[in-house]
Amino acid sequence: MTDDLVLDVRDVKKSYEGLEVLKGIGFGLRRGETKVLVGPSGSGKSTLLRCINHLTPPDEGRIFLSGEEVLEKNIDAMRARIGFVFQDFNLFSHLTVLDNVRICQVKVKGVAADVATERAQQELERVGLGDKASAYPAELSGGQQQRVSIARALAMDPDVLLFDEPTSALDPELTGEVVRVMQKLASDGMTMVVVTHEMSFARQAADELIFMENGYIIEQGPPQQLFSSAANDRTRAFLNVIA
Ligand code: ADP
Numbered sequence: 441m442t443d444d445l446v447l448d449v450r451d452v453k454k455s456y457e458g459l460e461v462l463k464g465i466g467f468g469l470r471r472g473e474t475k476v477l478v479g480p481s482g483s484g485k486s487t488l489l490r491c492i493n494h495l496t497p498p499d500e501g502r503i504f505l506s507g508e509e510v511l512e513k514n515i516d517a518m519r520a521r522i523g524f525v526f527q528d529f530n531l532f533s534h535l536t537v538l539d540n541v542r543i544c545q546v547k548v549k550g551v552a553a554d555v556a557t558e559r560a561q562q563e564l565e566r567v568g569l570g571d572k573a574s575a576y577p578a579e580l581s582g583g584q585q586q587r588v589s590i591a592r593a594l595a596m597d598p599d600v601l602l603f604d605e606p607t608s609a610l611d612p613e614l615t616g617e618v619v620r621v622m623q624k625l626a627s628d629g630m631t632m633v634v635v636t637h638e639m640s641f642a643r644q645a646a647d648e649l650i651f652m653e654n655g656y657i658i659e660q661g662p663p664q665q666l667f668s669s670a671a672n673d674r675t676r677a678f679l680n681v682i683a
């Protein structure tokens with residue numbers, strides 16, 4: 441059944457100027473599931489996430505969001521339902537924290553200004569930044585900026601949240617606060633795909649770990665199982681290095 445899948449990625453392929461980066465990727469995500477995607481640098485993780493909302497249009501394959509196919513003709517509506525958290529936060533520097541979290545609700549979804557403000561404040565509180573609403577991004581630490589970017593994604597009420605190495609631009613002492621927010625989202629039942637090297641997060645929050653290499657999914661399964669007894673030699677070797 442595809443109906444109970446929030447995200448259904450089927451046989452996605454992508455090449456850049458003849459270099460085949462995704463060679464037929466498929467996976468599904470049920471409501472409330474968290475999957476962590478790992479693999480060596482260059483294995484295609486970012487490309488895969490970007491293909492899901494056509495930031496990078498796939499060459500082949502199909503993607504369904506809550507049963508509806510993601511296509512060029514509906515891409516704006518689909519993007520509004522797919523939250524994306526990037527490595528480098530991507531906040532608007534000229535807007536306050538509150539406006540960063542409000543603005544997409546108003547501009548993309550047409551939410552009334554006062555409703556958007558209230559929702560923004562709620563989401564800031566959820567990530568522990570209720571008192572920073574009137575600050576500007578430059579006044580915040582990297583960890584706080586990344587939490588704002590998570591609040592901004594949540595405020596859109598997305599079907600699914602995609603994270604691309606959300607802590608890798610942060611100083612090590614700031615990763616914990618972002619990881620804790622993601623753990624809370626996972627246990628609150630958010631549906632998420634997280635590319636990260638934070639294996640503590642994978643162990644605690646992931647329903648499944650997906651190991652990707654060279655454009656293929658090599659292995660996927662519960663994190664405990666992959667950490668203790670991965671079937672594939674390359675999965676084992678990779679996890680031994682990062683875990
Ligand atoms: P990962 O996120 O796993 O490190 P990427 O998806 O970023 O991997 O990259 C996979 C491969 O695709 C790499 O070889 C990378 O150099 C190449 N690549 C990524 N983006 C582009 C692009 N816009 N143009 C050409 N090659 C790209």
Ligand code: MG
Nearest residue numbers: 485486487605
């Ligand atoms: Mg990447």
